[in-house]
Amino acid sequence: MKSLDNNINDNINDNKLSASSSISCDNLRVDCEKCFGLCCVALYFSSSEGFPENKDAGKPCINLQQNFQCKVHENLTQMGLKGCTAYDCFGAGQKVAQVTYNGEHWRKSPEYAEEMFQVFLIQRQLHEMLWYLIDGLKFQEDHKIQEKFRAIISKTEELTNLSAGKLLALDLVPHRMAVNSLLKETSEMVRKKVGGSNKSTLGRKKAFGGGLNLMGADLRKKDLRGQNLSGAFLIAADLRGTDLSGADLIGADLRNADLRGANLTNCIFLTQGQINSAKGDLTTKLPYTLITPLSWKNK
Ligand code: SF4
Structure with missing residues (x-):
């Protein structure tokens, strides 16, 4: 094979x-x-989810200009507007x-x-x-x-x-x-x-919504190849240097997950939004379909 x-x-x-x-x-x-x-x-969005304000669907954001450009586009990351970047x-x-x-x-x-x-x-x-x-x-x-x-x-x-x-x-x-x-x-x-199984070996329970609860987990020494991480809560997880080949990341929440040095080249179902919400740098390996976020290049 x-x-x-x-x-x-x-x-x-x-x-x-x-x-x-x-x-x-x-x-x-x-x-x-x-x-x-x-x-x-x-x-519709709410400030608690990393948007600039609470607002109803159909109402323009306070930062949207007449020419449809975002007034704070260059500073979304520094302003902590994770909802927008993700x-x-x-x-x-x-x-x-x-x-x-x-x-x-x-x-x-x-x-x-x-x-x-x-x-x-x-x-x-x-x-x-x-x-x-x-x-x-x-x-x-x-x-x-x-x-x-x-x-x-x-x-x-x-x-x-x-x-x-x-x-x-x-x-x-x-x-x-x-x-x-x-x-x-x-x-x-x-x-x-890649040798993964349907059973998780990460020793974590599923959180509300069905994904594994791995918030803040130190996963640096775990074998993540072929893991089913679909819908997993990986918020602020430490994934530095990990190999995620063949791991399914569909819908995983990677906000503030540390991906420095991680190999995501052959993971499945990763999106640009997930990457934009995570932390990484030029040592993070991405699938060819995704672009290294600008904020990662300035590290
Ligand atoms: S990208 Fe800019 S204009 Fe759009 S919702 Fe975020 S802050 Fe508002």
């Missing part, structure tokens, strides 16, 4: 999903320049702004504002699914399973191109279930390959 590294290298051109699909991780990166500050308006729309913002509404925005067309915000929330779910599916595909070596992935990626991409009205009428539950089933199979296959 090929190693995880070889398998990923073989699939590194996963962006060639099919002749009819052009989607890649690059399309799923946040591009605030092409958005109209949708996440900074559409979402939020990842997976490119749904620019899709809604530029494709679904073809450049119309909520300030110019306030009568559509509420609808745009609802569409953004749906589009974000679809883009998030695409992110995980593209990530999962790169680990697959079975051609039949690869085809299943390509088909569901194309279907999901098709959904993102629907009109606002059709997006609002979508029942995402069956589609999400089909996506989740493929992701779960992938997680099991990858973790097994």
Whole structure:
């Protein structure tokens, strides 16, 4: 059997999903320049979760300027605005702004504002699914399973191109279930390959919500390869120098987790938002799909 590294290298051109699909991780990166500050308006947020203030959904953040740029963008980390740095729309913002509404925005067309915000929330779910599916595909070596992935990626991409009205009428539950089933199979296959098991060897109980409670844990001497860390609470955990190859990190809370020197190159289902909320530096090894946060470079 090929190693995880070889398998990923073989699939590194996963962006060639099919002749009819052009989607890649690059399309799923946040591009605030092409958005109209949708996440900074559409979402409800609270200051206790690392946002600048408590605000209702649909109300613009106090730091959102008329040109849709964030007034404090350069200082989000220093200001401790973890909610902002950790939020990842997976490119749904620019899709809604530029494709679904073809450049119309909520300030110019306030009568559509509420609808745009609802569409953004749906589009974000679809883009998030695409992110995980593209990530999962790169680990697959079975051609039949690869085809299943390509088909569901194309279907999901098709959904993102629907009109606002059709997006609002979508029942995402069956589609999400089909996506989740493929992701779960992938997680099991990858973790097994690196010798992980379904049983955690970390000696921690599950917290509310189903993820392992590893808040503040010193995990430097633990073998984390192939561990199921999906939904784990890793807030402020010490992961320095650890090898997370084949570990499933879907939905794990990595706020303030220390990733200096950690190897995340071949972990599964990691997102830019998770990385942005953690601590790291230039010795942290990331999957090729993720970008080293600016704040890590200045250490
Ligand atoms: S502080 Fe900036 S990034 Fe955060 S919600 Fe407000 S405008 Fe958006």
